Amino acid sequence: MLDIAVLYNKYKFLGHEFLTWLWFTLENDPESLKDEEGMPVLLSVGNRIVLEVIRDESTVESVTIKGDNADLTEGIVAIRKGALVTEISLSYKKGDLGWTFTLKGENFNITGLKTPETPPVESGDETEGAVIDKLFLSREVVDLTGTLFRSFVRQRISEDWKKETVPAIKRWLTS
Amino acid sequence: MGLLSATQTIARYRVEGSFSENPTEQVRKGLKKQIITDIDNEAQDMAVGWTSFEAPFTPDFDDATFQIGTHYVFGMRIDKKSIPTTVVKQQVAIASAKRLAESDREFLSKNEKSEIKEHVMNVLTIRIPPTPNVFDVVWQYEEQEVWLYSTQKAANEEFETLFNKSFSGIKLIRLFPYTQADLTLALSDTDRDRLSAITPEDFTE
Numbered sequence: 001m002l003d004i005a006v007l008y009n010k011y012k013f014l015g016h017e018f019l020t021w022l023w024f025t026l027e028n029d030p031e032s033l034k035d036e037e038g039m040p041v042l043l044s045v046g047n048r049i050v051l052e053v054i055r056d057e058s059t060v061e062s063v064t065i066k067g068d069n070a071d072l073t074e075g076i077v078a079i080r081k082g083a084l085v086t087e088i089s090l091s092y093k094k095g096d097l098g099w100t101f102t103l104k105g106e107n108f109n110i111t112g113l114k115t116p117e118t119p120p121v122e123s124g125d126e127t128e129g130a131v132i133d134k135l136f137l138s139r140e141v142v143d144l145t146g147t148l149f150r151s152f153v154r155q156r157i158s159e160d161w162k163k164e165t166v167p168a169i170k171r172w173l174t175s
Numbered sequence: 176m177g178l179l180s181a182t183q184t185i186a187r188y189r190v191e192g193s194f195s196e197n198p199t200e201q202v203r204k205g206l207k208k209q210i211i212t213d214i215d216n217e218a219q220d221m222a223v224g225w226t227s228f229e230a231p232f233t234p235d236f237d238d239a240t241f242q243i244g245t246h247y248v249f250g251m252r253i254d255k256k257s258i259p260t261t262v263v264k265q266q267v268a269i270a271s272a273k274r275l276a277e278s279d280r281e282f283l284s285k286n287e288k289s290e291i292k293e294h295v296m297n298v299l300t301i302r303i304p305p306t307p308n309v310f311d312v313v314w315q316y317e318e319q320e321v322w323l324y325s326t327q328k329a330a331n332e333e334f335e336t337l338f339n340k341s342f343s344g345i346k347l348i349r350l351f352p353y354t355q356a357d358l359t360l361a362l363s364d365t366d367r368d369r370l371s372a373i374t375p376e377d378f379t380e
Contacts, residue, residue, distance in 0.1 A: 004349065007353045011353035011373075012352075013376075014352040014356070018352060080379060082379050107186070108352060109186055110184070110185040112182055113183040127229055131228075132243060132244050135178075135246065138322075146355070157369035
């Protein structure tokens with residue numbers, strides 16, 4: 001494996017393309033997103049998307065779309081002009097439980113993760129249980145993003161990417 | 176932003192390698208080796224080390240349990256002394272005036288000025304208490320993953336350095352898109368080659 005810093009910079013676009021693909025899929029074919037057990041994933045775009053386009057090494061133009069029910073047209077226009085999604089907030093539901101979080105494409109940092117509520121820790125004896133509960137709930141989001149990323153990578157390295165996925169994304173951008 | 180906070184922030188790492196025997200004792204040994212040291216009343220302006228998850232200001236890896244289920248749960252503490260620049264200026268001005276009065280001169284040499292500043296910084300660093308910052312860490316040993324509950328660049332860098340100093344033979348690799356694909360998706364050699372050959376897609380044409 002190459003040096004980690006080299007890999008980080010060389011393939012930075014991979015995470016941005018993943019988030020762009022994820023947004024496209026959520027908008028156009030959300031049923032195709034499946035979890036590890038092959039069950040449909042109830043995932044939706046949250047209240048924030050950041051898009052960036054790198055014009056040259058020192059110039060980065062960015063567009064941030066914020067707010068519930070915000071008009072996302074500006075984001076589509078930005079992708080048409082060469083931008084990619086660099087950060088997206090997502091809302092995930094499984095049964096009666098709900099999670100919200102923001103995923104950053106460059107490094108897959110998870111920020112603002114709100115898991116379903118767990119009982120407050122009132123004494124030291126309860127810490128161990130609380131940690132196990134919280135880790136279990138956080139793991140759901142990590143595994144979900146891992147599964148979705150696997151689907152993306154499989155498509156990205158397949159022949160279908162150029163033949164089907166890219167033309168479909170371009171149709172969406174110009175529709 | 177920590178493990179039990181209402182809102183969490185997570186940076187993920189892959190752990191390559193494992194301990195040949197008794198991982199809990201090996202982890203304990205590594206944590207004790209780099210436990211946070213107290214820099215109160217010391218001329219040191221920063222300390223970085225491991226601490227206990229439940230008692231971050233009185234770390235103890237002998238008694239306190241850091242194993243929860245199959246995970247190791249602990250913390251990284253960064254103690255930093257920040258001296259306000261105005262306080263430095265004030266103390267330098269006072270010390271300079273005193274030196275001038277004592278030597279009955281109107282000016283101090285460049286060397287004297289820097290000597291005074293260094294002395295003031297030393298005295299203030301000893302006197303000022305450090306500000307601690309604690310970042311939760313969960314080592315999911317069986318999953319070969321470590322989560323650091325911070326995405327601050329400086330905290331991540333300190334964490335990587337501290338981890339490598341503490342656990343020899345264990346390699347920590349930051350999980351970002353490429354490493355996640357390469358190390359966790361169980362790709363075949365052909366797929367791995369295809370992955371390394373991809374170039375950015377152009378959606379604008």
